[in-house]
Each structure stands twice: as structure tokens, then as C-alpha cells.
Amino acid sequence: MGALAKAVTPKSGGTLIIGLKGDPQSFNPDSGSDDYALPINSNVFNALVSMTMDMDIVPDLAQSWDFSEDGKSITFHLAENVKWHDGTPFTSADVKWTYDTIKAEKGVASNNLASIKEVLTPDDNTVVINLEYPDSGIMGFLAWYGIFIMPKHIYEGTDWLTNPANMNPIGTGPFKFENFTSGVAVTLVKNEDYWGEGPYLDKLIFQIIPDDQTEYQAWQNGEIDIMGSFIPGVDHDKYINNPEYTTRFNLYANRTYFTFNFKEGPFADVRMRKAFNLALDRDEIYEKGxxxxxxxAEYYISPLFTWALNEDAKIPAQNIEEARKLVEECGYTADANGIYITAEIDVFSGFEDALVVAQANLKEAGIDLKINTLEYSAWVEKVKKDHNFHVTMLAGYQGPDIGGIRHRIHSSGGNNMGFYNSPRIDELLHEGVLSGDLDVRAPIYKEIQAIISEDLPMVFTNENGTLFTVRNNIKNLPAGDTEARNLVRSGNYSLTWIDD
Incomplete structure (x- = not known):
């Protein structure tokens, strides 16, 4: 812990091994949501701009940019002499093709790019984005998720969902794809022709270890360098102020929550969602889960946006008695064991401990929640594509701008799994980005929180954060107190090096 690490001369060479919780489904970085592919894509591809761990916007393929006076046009000046991994020159045409395709093909970030009217390319090194309206969140969205610039010459004229490059990606990033063995690892190698600073490492290996305890043991044994999960809180004191390790606590605008099928099933009734919300003991979830x-979780929006928090619409404390009354209002009668209803939750791995706590809480309220754990690809098919579920559990980033919540609650949001639809929410989400003045925006997002508290499209359990911990020989990681923290996106290892 402590002050930002001072600059030292990096050393070249070495392999960094990073834990990964499961198999990536595709290395197409923009077509869909795939958190297992994101760490790989963050090193194979670049975006127009990037977002640091502290949510600052920094240059990437665009080295500088200018806004028009009315806020409806942004001119980006691109880095020169950038090449794709196959040697083809990168140009502004790749940027235009990427954004046009995300919008046309309903890529994962399409809703976030709704304000874009057109993308112009005056020359190979200039991109002009014209907006339908001023959008205070647009720069954050261009730096965030599902917006990596893709190679036009590889994808144009093909189905971007089935293009062979989806499993053999070609980017402009600091590392090149080498191979992927399902259930084992993804390997990237140094891009010797990288246009930016670095990379210093020879190789990145993303080792697939689904089980948290197995991964933690592998990290303790020195078999991996960085974990994909987190160090248990009971072990934090082993590493804080330990001279062999560097630590930093990071709290993210990333939240874990339950969401529901709004069209059918027991939780289509808002009273059942309210009962679910009241049944949860969030203190116990924090400690044990x-x-x-x-x-x-205490608010209906990330607490990092302190200027917008609605103190009159906070998440209620656990109230089992009130939860049971609401379930009875829905017409259910308790059996001899006090159970009113049995429902199923479809999840993929990663939520086990928190879900077991929540399951016990819900049982007290007479809701017997049966856990159906699926492989991620099966979960995508059942929940995201077919919407064949009662309830599911997710975690995800709800930034970088406060308007990032639209991805999950707007009627056309890419992660609105249950088809929640509130015309007023849609209207407010649009109003919320028209001004950059926080005094103007705050009342809008406070009303959004009030509506969420009544409709409960999401029932939040906790805010996600980790005690980032790494051995002292691993230098300049973006999650630590380092120079890289202010220069590259989280999970980008272009500036990282190993001191042997």
C-alpha cells in the first residue's frame, strides 16, 4: 500500500501467468458479453480510448481528441504507423467499420453507442464522430466494454459471429494470440512490432482454473502470478504490510445482483421480487459470501457516484416477516416446513458462496431456491438467448459513467436479461446524458433509483472489490499503485515486467 510507485527501468523477458475462471466462448471482442475473453482481448486489441482503474479516460489508438462547441462532434487524431498483427496497416476505416457494425449487428455495446449519428473518416489518421445529441457518457462508453477496434479487412463481408478470426484473433495490441486449449489455457506472445510502449513480457498465459480455492492454492504455491478471483478476507492480514507482497484495495463500480424473468414465472410479480429483496441478509453475504x-450493497446505484446517491431510496434491511407476508399476498400457502414456493435459479460458476447464503435467507422467507449451475455456454443459451429462467445471478460493471446502468435496465439494454421495460426509466436514462453538469444530472439519477427501488429489476447483494495482491517481483501492474494504473486499462499488461 502507499504512494504511486516511482519510475524504474523495466526489464524485458519472462512469462506472466494469470488465472481465468472459465473458457472464453469467442475472441470477437464486440459481438457479445464474455468476461472470460475480456482479459485476453484487453491485450490482443486496442480501443479508440481506454479507461484506467480509476475510471479516467486516456489515449489508446486515438492519441488526442477535440469536442465541438455544441458537444455534438468529437474529432479523434489517431496514432500513426499502427499495424494489425498480420502486418496490414490500421486506419480510420477500421474504426468506422467497427462502430457501424456494433450498431448494425446489435453488438454488446450497441445501446451505449445509441447517441452516435455517424462516423466520418476525413483521412486515414482522423475519425470524426457526430452525435445525435450531447452525450456526457460517450467517452466512457468508447473506453469500456465491447468497443475494441476490429480489423475491417478480416471481417468485412462475413458473418462476424462465425468468422474464423473469432477463435484466432488479429488485433493491434501488445500481445499476439498463440493458442487456446479448452479447459487448460490461452497463450499470448509478445508483439515485436507493437506501436506503443512495451510490451516487456515475452508471454502471457491465462490458466483456466474454475474453482476459487484451487486457484488460491495455485497462487500461494507460485504456480500463477495473478488470480482471477480474490484472496479470502480472513487472509488479508497475511499480505498487507508483508514486505514480500504489494497490495492495494480496489472497490469497483461493479455490483453483484439477482435479476428476474419479467414476462413469466413467479418473479414476474413485483411483490415476489420485493419479498426476495427483503429476505436477504447483506451483512451475512458480505462476511460469508x-x-x-x-x-x-446499500443503494440502487454504485456508491462510487456519491453525488447522485438517493438517501430516500436505500436498500432495506432484512425483514423476514414482511417478506413472508408479501409471498402470501401472491396467493401462496406455506407447507409443513414453512415453504410457500420452490423456484429455480440458473447460474454459472463464481457465485457459489454468496448464493448459498442467499439461498438460506430466502428459505427463511418461505422461498426454496434450487440452484442449477451451468457451464457458461449453456447459461448463455438458456438464460440470455432463450430467456428460459425464473431468476439468475450476475455481476458486472455499472460505469464508467453513471449512465452505464442503462446496459442493464434500459428496455433495449444488452444485459437486460429479463426484459424489464419502464418507459419512464428509458426517458430518464436519455435525459441523464444530455448534460455534464452534476447538479443537473443528480435529480435524474435519484429518480431512477426511486423507480428501481419499487420495480426491482435488479436485487443487489454487494459491491465488488478486491485486495489486489502480487509478489514484489511483478512490476507495474495496472491494478496496483503504479505508473501503469494511470496509463492503461485494467488487465492490460503492456507495461508490466518481471524483476528477477
Whole structure:
């Protein structure tokens, strides 16, 4: 912990091994949501701009940019002499093709790019984005998720969902794809012709270890360098102020929550969602479920946006008695064991501990929640594509701008799994980005929180955070107190090096 690490001369060479919780489904970085592919894509591809760990916007393929006076046009000046991994020159045409395709093909970030009217390319090194209206969140969205610039010459005229490059990606990033063995690892190698600073490492290996305890043991044994999960809170004191390790606590605008099928099933009734919300003991989830990492959820929007928090619409404390009354109002009668209803939750791995706590809480309220754990690809098919579920559990980033919540609650949001639809929410989400003045925006997002508290499209359990911990020989990681923290996106290892 402590002050930002001072600059030292990096050393070249070495392999960094990073834990990964499951198999990536595709290395197409923009077509869909795939958190297992994101760490790989963050090193194979570049975006127009990037967002640091502290949510600052920094240059990437665009080295500088200018806004028009009315806020409806942005001119980006691109880095020169950038090449794709196959040697083809990168140009502004790749940027235009990427954004046009995300919008046309309903890529994962399409809703976030709704304000874009057109993308112009005056020359190979200039991109002009004209907006339908001023959008205070647009720069954050261009730096965030599902917006990596893709190679036009590889994808144009093909189905971007089935293009062979989806499993053999070609980017402009600091590392090149080498191979992927399902259930084992993804390997990237140094891009010797990288246009930016670095990379210093020879190789990145993303080792697939689904089980948290197995991964933690592998990290303790020195078999991996960085974990994809987190150190249990009970072990934090082993590493804080330990001279062999560097630590930093990071709290993210990333939240874990339950969401529901709004069209059919028991939780289509808002009273059942309210009962679900009241049944949860978030203190217990924090202590036993996430083991002291992060924070318990108290608001209906990320607490990092302090200027917009609605103190009159906070998440209620556990109230089993009131929860049971609401279930009875829905017409259910308790059996001899006090159970009113049995429902199923479809999840993929990663939520086990928190879900077991929530399951016990819900049983007290007479809701017997049966856990159906699926492989991620099967979960995508059942929940995201077919919408064949009662309830599911997710975690995800709800930034970088406060308007990032639209991805999950707007009627056309890419992660609105249950088809929640509130015309007023849609209207407010649009109003919320028209001004950059926080005094103007705050009342809008406070009203959004009030509506969420009544409709409950999401029932939040906790804020996600980790005690980032790494051995001292691993230098300049973006999650630590380092120079890289202010220069590259989280998970980009272009500036990282190993001191042997």
C-alpha cells in the first residue's frame, strides 16, 4: 500500500501467468458479453480510448481528441504507423467499420453507442464522430466494454459471429494470440512490432482454473502470478504490510445482483421480487459470501457516484416477516416446513458462496431456491438467448459513467436479461446524458433509483472489490499503485515486467 510507485527501468523477458475462471466462448471482442475473453482481448486489441482503474479516460489508438462547441462532434487524431498483427496497416476505416457494425449487428455495446449519428473518416489518421445529441457518457462508453477496434479487412463481408478470426484473433495490441486449449489455457506472445510502449513480457498465459480455492492454492504455491478471483478476507492480514507482497484495495463500480424473468414465472410479480429483496441478509453475504471483499450493497446505484446517491431510496434491511407476508399476498400457502414456493435459479460458476447464503435467507422467507449451475455456454443459451429462467445471478460493471446502468435496465439494454421495460426509466436514462453538469444530472439519477427501488429489476447483494495482491517481483501492474494504473486499462499488461 502507499504512494504511486516511482519510475524504474523495466526489464524485458519472462512469462506472466494469470488465472481465468472459465473458457472464453469467442475472441470477437464486440459481438457479445464474455468476461472470460475480456482479459485476453484487453491485450490482443486496442480501443479508440481506454479507461484506467480509476475510471479516467486516456489515449489508446486515438492519441488526442477535440469536442465541438455544441458537444455534438468529437474529432479523434489517431496514432500513426499502427499495424494489425498480420502486418496490414490500421486506419480510420477500421474504426468506422467497427462502430457501424456494433450498431448494425446489435453488438454488446450497441445501446451505449445509441447517441452516435455517424462516423466520418476525413483521412486515414482522423475519425470524426457526430452525435445525435450531447452525450456526457460517450467517452466512457468508447473506453469500456465491447468497443475494441476490429480489423475491417478480416471481417468485412462475413458473418462476424462465425468468422474464423473469432477463435484466432488479429488485433493491434501488445500481445499476439498463440493458442487456446479448452479447459487448460490461452497463450499470448509478445508483439515485436507493437506501436506503443512495451510490451516487456515475452508471454502471457491465462490458466483456466474454475474453482476459487484451487486457484488460491495455485497462487500461494507460485504456480500463477495473478488470480482471477480474490484472496479470502480472513487472509488479508497475511499480505498487507508483508514486505514480500504489494497490495492495494480496489472497490469497483461493479455490483453483484439477482435479476428476474419479467414476462413469466413467479418473479414476474413485483411483490415476489420485493419479498426476495427483503429476505436477504447483506451483512451475512458480505462476511460469508464474499468474505470481506468489496462492500455490502446499500443503494440502487454504485456508491462510487456519491453525488447522485438517493438517501430516500436505500436498500432495506432484512425483514423476514414482511417478506413472508408479501409471498402470501401472491396467493401462496406455506407447507409443513414453512415453504410457500420452490423456484429455480440458473447460474454459472463464481457465485457459489454468496448464493448459498442467499439461498438460506430466502428459505427463511418461505422461498426454496434450487440452484442449477451451468457451464457458461449453456447459461448463455438458456438464460440470455432463450430467456428460459425464473431468476439468475450476475455481476458486472455499472460505469464508467453513471449512465452505464442503462446496459442493464434500459428496455433495449444488452444485459437486460429479463426484459424489464419502464418507459419512464428509458426517458430518464436519455435525459441523464444530455448534460455534464452534476447538479443537473443528480435529480435524474435519484429518480431512477426511486423507480428501481419499487420495480426491482435488479436485487443487489454487494459491491465488488478486491485486495489486489502480487509478489514484489511483478512490476507495474495496472491494478496496483503504479505508473501503469494511470496509463492503461485494467488487465492490460503492456507495461508490466518481471524483476528477477
Amino acid at each position: 464474499i468474505k470481506g471483499n468489496g462492500a455490502k
